[in-house]
Amino acid sequence: MSVIKLEPLTGKAFEPYGDVIEIRDSAENYLINNGTTRRYNDLATAVAQGPDARVAISTCRAQPFDLPLDLKMVERHPDGSQAFIPMQPCRFVVVVAPDEDGTPGAPRAFLAAPGQGVNYFAGSWHGVLTVLDQVSDFAIVDRQGEGPNLEEHFYDQPYRIEP
């Protein structure tokens, strides 16, 4: 089985697939609220395409996975971005894959560190939410609207994801 090693999640490495949501000094940042809060501005754009589409906020509670894990499937949402924002510090695996003429190429796997979230661009192939260590809660920022907004792809052979 092909083996994929986890890479550290950085804004630069993740750039082709989406945005990293975190406290990041390299982002535009400034004090607000009379100096009591520092804002790291505009890390990601939430997109919802289609006539009646809108951006909404949901939550979810995810059961943990163990490493190594076998990746069989990726999915994408052609009509909207999708952000996962951890509501407690946690580690999770972020699988993405480049698009190659409508199907996903070989995946990459990033390890999100405590304090990091992600926003997948509309149309980015990605794996399902894969948290490690313990049950974890996330906020989800994504599209609500008509249409399936979902494509799934099952790889002919699974990939093994290792630390």
Added chain:
Amino acid sequence: MSVIKLEPLTGKAFEPYGDVIEIRDSAENYLINNGTTRRYNDLATAVAQGPDARVAISTCRAQPFDLPLDLKMVERHPDGSQAFIPMQPCRFVVVVAPDEDGTPGAPRAFLAAPGQGVNYFAGSWHGVLTVLDQVSDFAIVDRQGEGPNLEEHFYDQPYRIEP
């Protein structure tokens, strides 16, 4: 000085002002990701009005306040909603006020419990981010676009907010 007592933050009590973002069994919820994750769907809508406006995701790091605190000012964003999603369990004070012909009436103060975030409706008068106990990080989902999108109101007399 007028005293305001903190109220528990519930979706029902907060309904006139915005949405509570949390894991809430009374929300529409269902299993996703082959049963490993339960999604609590569509708790809040993110709104960004204006020709070039969009919904974006930012983060912030907030210094803690002590109770009691004196509330002098509230603000609102007429062209967009604004959500604060805690990235770790924390308590924060959520001040809101009804609109009375363009100015805020007497405020109410809610105590967000660990695991709760909020989304202020566009045009809802609210206080600034007021976290308790320790420095805390939040994701912010709000509008990016032209125009000030900000109105501030200073009360003639401050209100004292007490536990």
